[in-house]
Amino acid sequence: xxxxxxxxxxxxxxxxxxxxxxxxxxxxxxxxxxxxxxxxxxxxxxxxxxxxxxxxxxxxxxxxxxxxxxxxxxxxxxxxxxxxxxxxxxxxxxxxxxxxxxxxxxxxxxxxxxxxxxxxxxxxxxxxxxxxxxxxxxxxxxxxxxxxxxxxxxxxx
Numbered sequence: 060x061x062x063x064x065x066x067x068x069x070x071x072x073x074x075x076x077x078x079x080x081x082x083x084x085x086x087x088x089x090x091x092x093x094x095x096x097x098x099x100x101x102x103x104x105x106x107x108x109x110x111x112x113x114x115x116x117x118x119x120x121x122x123x124x125x126x127x128x129x130x131x132x133x134x135x136x137x138x139x140x141x142x143x144x145x146x147x148x149x150x151x152x153x154x155x156x157x158x159x160x161x162x163x164x165x166x167x168x169x170x171x172x173x174x175x176x177x178x179x180x181x182x183x184x185x186x187x188x189x190x191x192x193x194x195x196x197x198x199x200x201x202x203x204x205x206x207x208x209x210x211x212x213x214x215x216x
Contacts, residue, residue: 063136063158070159073097074175091178098182099189106187109133119213122191123150130187148213152184153206160205173201177209184209 077090109130116122127139131154141153159176163169177199185197194214201207 067159067162070176070179071162073179078175091174094175094178095182095185098179098184099186100182101179102183102186102188103190104186105133105183106130106190110191116191119148119193120144122188122193123152123211126184126187127152134183148215150211150213152209152211154209155206157205157207160201160207163204169204170201173204173207174199177201177207181209184211 074094077093081090110125113125116125123142123144127142131137131139131152135154135158137154137156137158139152140155141151143151143153157177159180160173163172163176181197181199185195188195188197188211196212196214198210198212199207200210
């Protein structure tokens with residue numbers, strides 16, 4: 060658990076750096092995209108290390124289970140609390156106490172800041188899936204802090 064605090068601090072500093080370096084810009088979507096791209100690259104590299112001694116996955120459900128258990132545990136020191144699917148390429152990963160949101164105060168006024176704290180993780184998951192041969196779109200949603208949901212839409216080739 061000792062390495063959890065430095066990761067959270069680094070994550071916060073990266074967010075602050077990106078938002079401060081783009082202070083003159085009015086479009087915050089560009090900053091979220093930058094954070095997501097950073098997460099994408101980290102996810103690609105991390106999944107390479109985690110799966111180097113792992114047997115091939117049978118299907119995309121096995122890949123998603125790996126993401127929810129092993130990958131999430133490696134990054135956030137806990138498994139995803141809930142995984143749901145419609146068996147048509149849409150998966151919802153729910154984390155009831157997401158570590159990167161837990162340092163924000165619980166309250167509706169902080170919900171508007173949640174997307175910038177979730178963009179890196181969306182990229183992380185998308186990058187990991189990309190390196191496993193799964194093209195996807197990953198979005199996030201927060202209704203009550205610090206709980207969040209990540210929706211993964213698998214794009215068929």
